[in-house]
Amino acid sequence: MEWFGADEAWERPTPPVGHSDVRLGVVLLAISALLLELSRSFGDFSQAAAPWQQYLSLASICAALVWRRRFPLPVFGLAVAHFFVVCTWVGEVGYTMPYQLIFFFAIYSTVAWARDRRTTVIALATLAVGFGLWVAWDFAMGQSVESFRRNTSDYTPHGLFPMIPAWVVYTAVINVCYIGGAMAMGQAAWRQARDRARLAEQAETIAGQSAELRDQAVVDERLRIARELHDVVAHHVSVMGIQAAGARRLLVHKPEQAATALEQVEQSSRQAVTQMRSLLGALRGTDETEETGREPQPTLSALPGLFEDCRRSGLQVEHDLVEDLPGTAEALPLPVQLSLFRTVQESLTNVQRHSTASRASVTVRVHNHGGDGWAEAEVLDEGRPRSGTSGSGLGLLGMRERITSHGGVLEVGPRVTGGYRVRVRLPLDGATITRGESR
Template sequence: MSTSPPHGAVRAHWPRPSAWPVWVVPLLVLAVEFFGTMAAQHGASRDRTWNRGDGWGHGPGWGDGSHTYGTTHLDALGFAIVLAGPALLLLRRRYPVPTLAATGLLTGLYFLRAYPYGPAFAAVGVAMLGAIVAGHRLVAWAGTAVSVAVYFGITALIGVPFGERGTPGRPFPVEEPSVGGVSVVVGWSLAVLVTAELVRMTGQRAAERARTRAEEERRQASEERLRMARELHDVLAHNISMINVQAGVALHLMDGDPEQARTALAAIKEASKEALTEMRSVIGALRAQGETAPRSPTAGLGRLDDLLDRARSAGLAVDAEITGKRRPLPAGADLAAFRIVQESLTNVTRHAGPGPVTVRVRIAYREREIEVRVEDDGRGASLLDDHPGGSGIRGMRERAAALGGTFDAGPRAGGGFAVRAALPLNGEPEDDADGDGATGTTGAGEGTPAERGGR
């Protein structure tokens, strides 16, 4: 049973921005806005000095005919706006809409005051992104459109010519709207909104993929639990039934036939050892990653002789026959065939009634399937599908159905019980440990040490 980890090694990668501490983005925005604004103010001051000889803001500029722009020197209010925008972003995850509204007002106030052009819009851009990612799409789009319209409406009413921008003595020395200015603001707003929508859709797709992976992992875990439950049921039911029968024989013969009682006790020891080994193999799948896998062989028809010997030691007369070319089988079909025979023998031991009971086991290797038949002539109560507390037949049927095969079980005409399963041979066969390709009838003691060794 494989205990290898289900997934490959996990590659190290940077966490998504949504997983960063809430203060990281505001700190980055603060650095960009502060140093970018100081650089913009320094450039505006240099331009004013350069053009002082020809009147403020109207000189030849930088020598290429372009004009400089006036600006209001950063004062306490300007610095407060630059610092307050990033600070408000600390609330963007809990209160995305109020954060967007507050940063938008601060950004509008900054440009109405005609402070230096710079990255003062970074905070409101992050707030727009946060609102859309949080699901407030309508508020972000409509709010941005209304805010831009209101801003340019105000500047149309109170604005001054571009050459007088930042004139001292006016509380809001903002320039009048122009085609270029409107185009820049609208284009930037659309770029941020569209980028935010792309980020939102990417996050939704990632979340959907994560949900799909989680559902698939839960389904696989459920199937694995079911498979392990079947394995444990087959292992314990078979071996505990054998132990129970042999213990009854030993108690009955303890005084009258000590040698026969010794044989029964030896069978009990072997069955208990087999049960413990099988349980370790099944439960070994629960080991943590990195631990070694069980070294015992996997259950399969290669161990059929050992299984039949234990059934004979329990007092059953077992007649086994294998037809067709014996060959390696896919792991699923090999294990299912073995477990069906095992569970059928267990049911005979528990339900066939007083002996002697003869069991006929037939294994037929065909080109595309393997057929398993187990019949007995017992006189006990028939084992129905709805037998109280029983899950043996249901487990055998599930094994066959999981491989796309067929399964039938029911009383035989004239007494006894019959089980038949046809399992398709799909997939790659396991390596044949014993290399036995012979055809014929099995009997006690046949098979190589690899077949008889047990798991």
């Protein structure tokens, strides 16, 4: 049962009867009729059935094979019955090589195209038993042995076995090879069809998964672009708003300080435009920063400039760097440095926009001992939330998405002692940092 695929869930598709099936039937009929007529030209057909019966026997079996793929089991049953009838009453056709080959092809087609494999096994077992009983009956009750003796009465055997047993065993082996060979070839064809169907299904699944991965990659890239745009625009626009508000208050009484604040607004706007160009240039895939005039993505080395911008807008920032070895932070992978920088930038922007705090502290920690290294950034303030300044939440959402993409952890919330705390920790592969460990 297992060899025949009786437990397989796959079923071979049922094809319609096509031109190829009709052509095959016509070709088989033409070849077998030609061989029959050649046999009639040199053989003794004096005791044979009428010629129309002989050709009808060939035409009927060839016509049945036209439907072999559409209805394999019914055609098989018809072919078996046809075989026994023709070999019994039209033996001059049934025992010829063309007819035997046609019946061989009928067995092969049944095994190759049958959908119900269990029924196929039962049908083939019935055929094998029927063949055995028929051959046994022919030897025991028929005239086969007597006819064989008459035809070999003047023949002296030269083999190792007795004549009659050798002939019986020879006939049995031929029949076993005949039926078994047709079954084996049909089963091989069925398995090839099943394997092709599985490969096609796997290819379709892979194509669908590839399309899903492409779509997901597009979505992820859109989210990344949205995060970068939000981080760049939100920070500089917030700083510009604070500086513009200060300039407005100082414009009448302290015009010189107002002019300084407006200069800072101008610098912030230029920085925003420069970083926007840098981001768009990265999206276009151009890497020549000197030719395009854009700056590379910020790293941890850009934090002092960020702190200076915050101080000019009225927020005092204290910062500290904790490293296992000097230079370890500078050797962090660029995506990790960018994520830490954007997290600190977004956190300080939120402090300026939504908190009453005038001071904040930033601590960057890098630990790379053993295989469980990590990089961490922590932003603390001691202010209270400003009324009417609740944001859209997109900043925190983008921050979480960015950290999640690195497999990191983000902690955001109020402190027990007052103020607000943002802490992010990103895992590091032990092989990614080499500069700090080589010193």
